Amino acid sequence: MAKHHPSNDFLMEHAAGSLPVAQAACVAAHLSYCERCRRTHDQLQTVGGAMLERLEPVAVSEALLDTVLSRLEDPAPLTYSGQTEASELPGLLQRLINKDFGQLVWKRVTRALSVSYLSTGDKSYEFALLRIAAGGRIPEHTHGGSEMTLVLEGGFSDGRDSYHPGDFIFRSGDDTHAPVALDGEDCICLTVLDAPLRFTSWQHRWLNPFLKLRAS
Ligand SMILES: [Zn+2]
Structure with missing residues (x-):
């Protein structure tokens, strides 16, 4: 539940x-x-x-x-x-x-993170699936805007709490977080963004100019 x-x-x-x-x-x-x-x-x-x-x-x-x-x-x-x-x-x-993730096109962002962009017809929001490898970490980041997340498979932890299928998380723009997928299973989440991710650590900041909102 x-x-x-x-x-x-x-x-x-x-x-x-x-x-x-x-x-x-x-x-x-x-x-x-x-x-x-x-x-x-x-x-x-x-x-x-x-x-x-x-x-x-x-x-x-x-x-x-x-x-x-x-x-x-x-x-x-x-x-x-x-x-x-x-x-x-x-x-x-x-x-x-239904967890029917077949035929999706996944793009690799980091070793632990892949993204599949989906289309809703809404040009203001990116609607995408994130796949975080079991035990993998998304580098610490923030958003210029809001982030809505729904866990579909597996789970992740953000240091405050852990999240499992069906859990809904909303973060506003100034929230910084570094989610880590739980061990044992890849984590697949649906995310809805109105601004692209911004990595905050110096190791990953160079990626920022490449991160654009893919809304379609
Ligand atoms: Zn509810």
Whole structure:
């Protein structure tokens, strides 16, 4: 059972369908592991729906109304929000949850770390799988932005805690960490980034100019 969960803010935004699609996919993947968050998410959706129905009509400026109406007409590129059943998730997510990692193209970054970039159609977020070799360490790094992680297979430790399949971790930009994969099994994580990694140790800093956000 997952020990690390998305915040209620994330569950709320996901229930409202307002998370960027790449982040929504990561939260949806956690929901497929976690009954507790699924229940919270469903309650938030019910409450949100009821609140919308009860809203009294108020005078709004025409400009605001136009903005709201135009947003309602925005086609969603990929709809992950609202689903609770794994069978309703888009195929890619379904494969990841089923640990079907065949046919992925892995790029080696360091001896212990490989990356497979995936596409969600969201150009602002990199959506990728990291594979850390059993016992391997990702050099200490930080991010210019946020990092969402969901463990799919194996596990890792960051010195504060250890993380296992289904665990969801969110780090903001100024967090520095050096995850180490647990022994015995390669660790495969889904990560959603809005800025590239920045290695902080002098041995690895030279790599930084090569690390670009691969969002597609
Ligand atoms: Zn949860």
